[in-house]
Amino acid sequence: MEERYNRLDAAFKDLQASYVALQKRVAELETAVADLRAQMNKTPTNLATQEELKRLAEKLVELDQARKRDNELVLEKLRELGKTLVKAPPAPPAKETNAARRVESTQQKAEKGYEYVVEKGDTLLKIVKAYQDAGIKVTSKQVEEANPGVNWQRLQIGQKIFIPAPGQ
Numbered sequence: 001m002e003e004r005y006n007r008l009d010a011a012f013k014d015l016q017a018s019y020v021a022l023q024k025r026v027a028e029l030e031t032a033v034a035d036l037r038a039q040m041n042k043t044p045t046n047l048a049t050q051e052e053l054k055r056l057a058e059k060l061v062e063l064d065q066a067r068k069r070d071n072e073l074v075l076e077k078l079r080e081l082g083k084t085l086v087k088a089p090p091a092p093p094a095k096e097t098n099a100a101r102r103v104e105s106t107q108q109k110a111e112k113g114y115e116y117v118v119e120k121g122d123t124l125l126k127i128v129k130a131y132q133d134a135g136i137k138v139t140s141k142q143v144e145e146a147n148p149g150v151n152w153q154r155l156q157i158g159q160k161i162f163i164p165a166p167g168q
Contacts, residue, residue, distance in 0.1 A: 113164040113165045115162060116160070116161045117161075118155045123152075124152045124155075127161065128140050137166045138163055142164050143161070143163055145164075147162055
């Protein structure tokens, strides 16, 4: 019996030691679970909520609609500007003279002719000759008649002169 008692006592002590070890382990696990719960309950500061994401999506839709409206407005303005532009006449063949280059760079088609801007040293004859050299058959008389208010002896730099189209 004593031997049995000693065996049972040894087994009991082993069980007691195991029980204490298990209690320590359970306490550690309880602490770990409590820490995990605390972390789960914390609100992360760097994440967006569903409501914030929904508002952001609405703002993006509004922004896209405003962009489309602005694009339509720009296109409409461009169409309006396109209607007001006057198509320039084809440039006459280029000559190597300075007068021809001046004519080429300053001529614009009006209703039935060209507009010329007077430059330094220009005279009626020089202007007419430059247009003739560029292939536009016009006479001094036609230019004088098309510009009744011009003083041909005192042309001003920057003054605009109408050059009628051939056949006028």
